Amino acid sequence: MHELSIVSSIVDTVTESVAAYPGARVKEVRLRVGALSSVIEESLQFCYGIATEDTPLAGSALVVHILPVIVHCAPCGQDVELEGVQSFRCPKCNEPSYDLRQGKELEIESIEIEEDENDHTDCGAASRHPEEK
Numbered sequence: 001m002h003e004l005s006i007v008s009s010i011v012d013t014v015t016e017s018v019a020a021y022p023g024a025r026v027k028e029v030r031l032r033v034g035a036l037s038s039v040i041e042e043s044l045q046f047c048y049g050i051a052t053e054d055t056p057l058a059g060s061a062l063v064v065h066i067l068p069v070i071v072h073c074a075p076c077g078q079d080v081e082l083e084g085v086q087s088f089r090c091p092k093c094n095e096p097s098y099d100l101r102q103g104k105e106l107e108i109e110s111i112e113i114e115e116d117e118n119d120h121t122d123c124g125a126a127s128r129h130p131e132e133k
């Protein structure tokens with residue numbers, strides 16, 4: 001399965017990244033996925049649930065940002081966003097363009113981690129008596 005190998009490599013990368021923070025738990029992983037990268041978000045999410053079991057990523061959320069396809073249109077002299085992935089024509093002048101500038105990304109945008117719970121002891125004690133003043 002295409003998505004499973006993608007997710008496995010994401011899990012490996014994130015696991016390596018958080019190895020420097022013992023006890024840290026991954027809360028959220030954000031991905032940037034180009035509209036042309038031919039991955040299906042549902043499959044990504046499904047595989048993510050399986051691939052993160054027994055890793056520091058277990059229980060974390062996967063947030064997928066789909067990036068639109070952007071090509072450079074020579075007649076217009078600018079980068080334009082395509083309305084779909086079926087037609088590589090500039091939406092402004094209707095000229096075909098294959099000068100791809102964005103759309104095939106598949107990268108980790110950010111990783112959010114939660115450090116050891118002991119760090120939040122103070123916050124918890126403070127919020128326990130909000131009525132006291």
Ligand SMILES: [Zn+2]
Binds near residue numbers: 075093095
């Ligand atoms: Zn154009």
